Amino acid sequence: MRIGDFKETYAADEAILRTPTVRFWTGVFFAALAVFPFVAGDYLIYLADLVGITVISAMGLNLLTGFTGQISLGHAAFMGVGAYTAAALASRWGAPIWVTLPAAGGAAALFGVVVGAPSLRIKGLYLAMATLAAQVIAEFAFINLEGITGGIRGINVPAPRLFGVELATDRALYGPIVAVAALGVWFAANLKRSAPGRAFVAVRDRDISAELMGISLFQTKLRAFALGSFYAGVAGALWAYFMRIVTPEHFPLSLSIHYLAVVIVGGLGTVVGSVFGAVFMTLVPEVLRGLASLARPYYPQAMTVLSPLTEVVFGALIVGFLLFEPHGLAEVWQRTKRFFRLWPFVH
Amino acid sequence: MDFLIQLVVSGIAVGGVYALVGLGFVAIFKATGIVNFATGEFMMLGAYFAYTTLVVLKLPFAAALAAAVVGCALVALLVERALLRPLFGEPTITVVMVTLGLSSILKGLAQIIWTAEFKSFPPIFPRKPVILGPAVVPSRLFYGFCIAAAAVALLAGFFRFTRAGVAMRATASDQGAAYALGVDIRRVFGSSWAIGAAAAALGGVVVGAIGGISPQLGALGLKVFPVVILGGLDSVAGAIVGGILIGVLENLAGGYLDPYVIGGSVKEVVPFLVLLGILLVRPYGLFGTREIERL
Numbered sequence: 001m002r003i004g005d006f007k008e009t010y011a012a013d014e015a016i017l018r019t020p021t022v023r024f025w026t027g028v029f030f031a032a033l034a035v036f037p038f039v040a041g042d043y044l045i046y047l048a049d050l051v052g053i054t055v056i057s058a059m060g061l062n063l064l065t066g067f068t069g070q071i072s073l074g075h076a077a078f079m080g081v082g083a084y085t086a087a088a089l090a091s092r093w094g095a096p097i098w099v100t101l102p103a104a105g106g107a108a109a110l111f112g113v114v115v116g117a118p119s120l121r122i123k124g125l126y127l128a129m130a131t132l133a134a135q136v137i138a139e140f141a142f143i144n145l146e147g148i149t150g151g152i153r154g155i156n157v158p159a160p161r162l163f164g165v166e167l168a169t170d171r172a173l174y175g176p177i178v179a180v181a182a183l184g185v186w187f188a189a190n191l192k193r194s195a196p197g198r199a200f201v202a203v204r205d206r207d208i209s210a211e212l213m214g215i216s217l218f219q220t221k222l223r224a225f226a227l228g229s230f231y232a233g234v235a236g237a238l239w240a241y242f243m244r245i246v247t248p249e250h251f252p253l254s255l256s257i258h259y260l261a262v263v264i265v266g267g268l269g270t271v272v273g274s275v276f277g278a279v280f281m282t283l284v285p286e287v288l289r290g291l292a293s294l295a296r297p298y299y300p301q302a303m304t305v306l307s308p309l310t311e312v313v314f315g316a317l318i319v320g321f322l323l324f325e326p327h328g329l330a331e332v333w334q335r336t337k338r339f340f341r342l343w344p345f346v347h
Numbered sequence: 348m349d350f351l352i353q354l355v356v357s358g359i360a361v362g363g364v365y366a367l368v369g370l371g372f373v374a375i376f377k378a379t380g381i382v383n384f385a386t387g388e389f390m391m392l393g394a395y396f397a398y399t400t401l402v403v404l405k406l407p408f409a410a411a412l413a414a415a416v417v418g419c420a421l422v423a424l425l426v427e428r429a430l431l432r433p434l435f436g437e438p439t440i441t442v443v444m445v446t447l448g449l450s451s452i453l454k455g456l457a458q459i460i461w462t463a464e465f466k467s468f469p470p471i472f473p474r475k476p477v478i479l480g481p482a483v484v485p486s487r488l489f490y491g492f493c494i495a496a497a498a499v500a501l502l503a504g505f506f507r508f509t510r511a512g513v514a515m516r517a518t519a520s521d522q523g524a525a526y527a528l529g530v531d532i533r534r535v536f537g538s539s540w541a542i543g544a545a546a547a548a549l550g551g552v553v554v555g556a557i558g559g560i561s562p563q564l565g566a567l568g569l570k571v572f573p574v575v576i577l578g579g580l581d582s583v584a585g586a587i588v589g590g591i592l593i594g595v596l597e598n599l600a601g602g603y604l605d606p607y608v609i610g611g612s613v614k615e616v617v618p619f620l621v622l623l624g625i626l627l628v629r630p631y632g633l634f635g636t637r638e639i640e641r642l
Contacts, residue, residue, distance in 0.1 A: 065440070069440075071439070071440050071443065118623075118626060118627055121626075121627065121630065122626055122627075122630045124439060125382060125439055125443075126576070126626055126630050128443070129572055129576055129622060129626060130622075130623060130626050132569075132572065132619070132622075133573075133619040133620070133622045133623040133626070134623070136569070136615070136616060136619040137616055137619055137620065137623070140612065140615065140616040143612070144608060144612075208640070208642060253569070257447050257451075260444060260447070261444070261447075261448070264440075264444055268440075305459055307458075308454070308455040308456070308457075308458035308459045308463075308562075309455060309459065310455070311451050311452075311454055311455030311458070312451065312452050312455030312456055312459070313455075314448075314451050315447075315448040315449060315450070315451030315452035315453075315454075315455065316448070316452055317448075318444055318445070318447065318448030318451070319430060319445055319448040319449060319452070322434065322441050322444055322445050322448070323430070323433055323434070323445075326437070326441060
């Protein structure tokens with residue numbers, strides 16, 4: 001039970017890590033993250049890289065949809081813009097990773113601002129439709145702007161170079177991915193308790209009142225689109241380095257929907273929700289694959305059924321969470337923490 | 348000139364199908380305020396039900412149409428009762444995501460039951476292409492349009508002249524007032540979903556007859572959004588006009604612009620350019636009612 005917890009300074013009151021226990025376990029978590037690449041097998045590292053990229057992208061979508069309430073069906077397009085930017089810069093001009101990542105984020109942010117521009121005139125469902133249109137148009141552009149994107153064949157991405165070291169394996173890429181993810185999550189957590197972050201939440205909850213209070217709706221929405229797409233662009237760039245190839249097939253509408261599912265299952269509007277959702281939704285297909293291979297001796301068609309079964313399970317997870325746990329895994333986490341914080345006086 | 352007429356006529360034919368599916372979408376949105384992102388999957392399900400009736404059960408085409416309509420209506424009733432009734436009053440994004448989740452479930456289930464193989468209907472319509480002046484329309488497209496037009500007329504008549512249709516329009520206009528006057532709102536919700544799914548199913552049968560059936564048929568359902576936004580999300584006339592317009596614009600763009608674009612899939616992107624345009628210029632569409640936000 002948490003007792004004797006009182007704050008004497010504003011800084012302590014606003015802190016993200018509030019008690020020594022929390023700080024200790026956060027330290028343990030980061031230590032585990034640091035040790036992980038030295039002890040884990042190849043497949044686990046592959047999964048960890050995938051989770052890391054998903055965390056970054058989901059964090060961006062959560063900033064846009066969870067914090068600011070703008071439903072975006074174009075997240076895959078933003079990732080694609082970032083991925084193609086990084087791929088083009090790296091393959092054509094040999095740019096190092098510390099140039100391509102911000103450039104990818106910047107390009108995606110620019111695209112995000114263009115997509116978000118209609119938010120001056122439309123909102124809610126209609127804005128979601130505009131992002132859907134942007135997604136389809138972007139897919140078309142990826143295929144047809146062959147000069148920049150290489151068309152259907154895509155762009156082959158060389159391994160990233162960092163301080164002269166070539167990061168050619170998944171294991172080598174783990175460091176940059178986790179570092180960027182940690183930075184992104186920390187930035188978002190800070191944003192939540194700052195004025196721009198609170199402006200986002202105000203726009204989500206009651207945008208007309210927010211405007212009356214002096215928050216510029218248009219600027220805030222554009223900022224949200226820019227920030228969310230920046231995250232997506234950086235995640236897309238990391239994806240390009242991870243896959244070593246970028247093709248238009250990597251960024252369909254179903255990826256946008258997948259990310260919406262990730263943030264909803266994780267918890268809309270929370271920072272930990274993006275992390276939980278990313279981990280959960282990346283591990284679900286792996287668990288299903290394990291189950292399918294276990295079932296193969298008894299049911300020989302298990303592997304062909306695996307792909308549609310994964311789709312069904314994803315859909316069922318989305319529906320199930322929305323029906324029974326609409327605030328997602330973050331809410332489950334909060335309830336658990338509350339239980340232990342208040343024990344034995346849980347109510 | 349002949350080329351232009353050909354494009355316009357084909358566009359109207361395709362537009363009829365879009366109008367039918369759009370009408371189904373509008374039926375659901377008008378009565379319940381829910382945006383159904385699973386429209387494409389109901390189309391796919393209708394096509395598969397018809398396929399099973401025709402090929403596995405070897406029944407005539409009329410039975411296949413009936414099976415598609417009734418089957419999808421039943422699925423929609425089940426969905427409305429189990430998934431959407433509990434979420435009454437929840438924010439938009441929750442309901443949107445539930446319909447998206449539903450579309451994943453339906454697509455996966457269809458692939459498990461009917462496999463991912465591309466299937467086609469046995470020949471149903473006469474083979475000869477239909478000649479309308481200078482335009483030549485493939486027979487499947489022409490008869491598909493006839494089916495779609497008949498369904499649209501039926502639906503429009505239903506909304507206008509039957510008690511149930513009027514009850515739906517009343518609920519759409521003002522739920523509270525309709526309830527006070529004795530309209531069973533829950534039954535209206537259920538029947539609007541059933542009608543929406545039935546319309547989508549018919550559209551799916553037509554699309555399947557024209558182009559074949561696969562679990563990806565639902566991707567066509569995305570095109571319903573340009574149609575209904577152009578026409579107005581809650582307008583029956585708008586769905587019809589929007590459908591025809593999108594069909595014609597799509598064909599015109601494909602016919603004239605395809606040679607200049609390398610990938611050649613201008614037809615896919617034009618409806619969404621129109622969508623973007625109409626959202627910026629006139630978001631409530633040609634015939635939609637303007638939403639007035641009350642504080």
